[in-house]
Amino acid sequence: MNLRRTNPALYFLQRSLFYLLVIVIAFYLLFPFVWAVLTSFxxxxxxxxxxxxxxxxxxxxxxxxxxxxxxxxxxxxAFSLLVAVFSVLVSLLFGSFAAYALGRFKFRGKSLIMYIILAVSVFPQIAVLGGLFTLVRATNTYNNPIALIFSYLIFTIPFTVWVLTSFVRDIPGELEEAALVDGASPLQTLFRVLFPVMMPALVTTGLLAFINAWNEYLFALTFMSSNRTVPVVIANYSGASQYEQPWGPIMAASIVVTVPLIALVLIFQRNIVSGLTAGAVKG
Structure with a gap:
């Protein structure tokens, strides 16, 4: 039934309420960012x-x-960029291998491994902070970028494996079979055949892992004493005196840190959408 023809008044009311709700949600989401931009100027x-x-x-x-x-x-x-990029590269490398094995091969205990990966990915940071700090002290990597990179991998690798495994399962098996018939090894098949097909999922997981590492605060504050990442630097920003809170510079620094993330999302938005919706519909 076409409500627009049968009851134009009700149709107009529904559309008006819908757009009003969209405006309210957009205002609620964008107002803090707009106010931060104004404060920075x-x-x-x-x-x-x-x-x-x-x-x-x-x-x-x-x-x-x-x-x-x-x-x-x-x-x-510079330090945040270094740590975030290396964390993403390592998580994508190991996550791709794990996703290929979990998505293509059948072996005992695969479901258990997937549940463990999912459980690890939802752990709060504070729950593993004490154990990680003891490990960092024992390995003499305190205030070392290696400690921060490997601490980020605890959360980026499980997320990467979970997303990529779902994507690998939906890749047609004929592509892999054709490559194996042509004499390609499983490793060559992964790099030359599956990786190009997995590009939307790789971009999506890589970007989300990069945002997570770029914005991370707790590990960077705990494991670093002098090599501070951007969130920690902004949090410790001080004014000319102890009585001054430099909200203007803090907002300016926050905008500078946020703009690259927005640019990356806008550049790779098509890959992100296709990567997030991959595997949602079968057939």
């Missing part, structure tokens, strides 16, 4: 103005200049 004295006066206040780039002139922030950006 305001002087410290403008923060105590009334909301309308705050919005109308003149903009300034002094907060961004102060942030980029901060050597700790520069080192934090």
């Amino acid at each position: 305001r002087r410290s004295g403008d923060l105590f103005l009334q909301p309308l006066d705050f919005v109308r206040a003149p903009s300034t780039l002094s907060n961004y200049a102060q942030v980029f002139a901060n050597s700790s922030f520069q080192r934090g950006l």
Whole structure:
């Protein structure tokens, strides 16, 4: 039944309520980010103005200049990029091998392994913090990027394995059989045949793992004393005195850290959508 023809008033009311709900949700989600952007372009004295006066206040780039002139922030950006990239590369490498084995081969205990991987991926960070800190101390890797990279792998590898395994299961077996008939080894089949097909899933899991490592705070605060990542640097940002809270520079630094993530999502949005929906429908 076409509600638009039979009852135009009810149809108009439903559409109006729908768009009103969309506007409310969009406002709720975007308002904090918009307010953070405004704060990053305001002087410290403008923060105590009334909301309308705050919005109308003149903009300034002094907060961004102060942030980029901060050597700790520069080192934090480089260190966060280093740790996040290596964590993603290692998790994708090992996760792809594990997903290929779990998705293609039949062996006893495979379901148990999948349940263990799922259980590990939902563990809170605080639950494993004490054991990891003892391990880091025992291996003399405290304040070393290796400690941070391997601590991130505890959560990025299970997530990568779980997502990629579901994707590998839905890849047609004829592709692998054709490669094996042509004389390719299982490793060559994985790299030359399956990896190109798995690209949407690899991009999706890699980007989500990168965001997780880029924004991580607890491990970086615990395992690092001088080589701080960006979230820790921003959290320890201090003003000219102990009574000043530099909200303007903090918001500017947060925007600088967030913009690369938004750019990556926009660039790879097609791969992300296809990777997330892969395997959702059979046939």
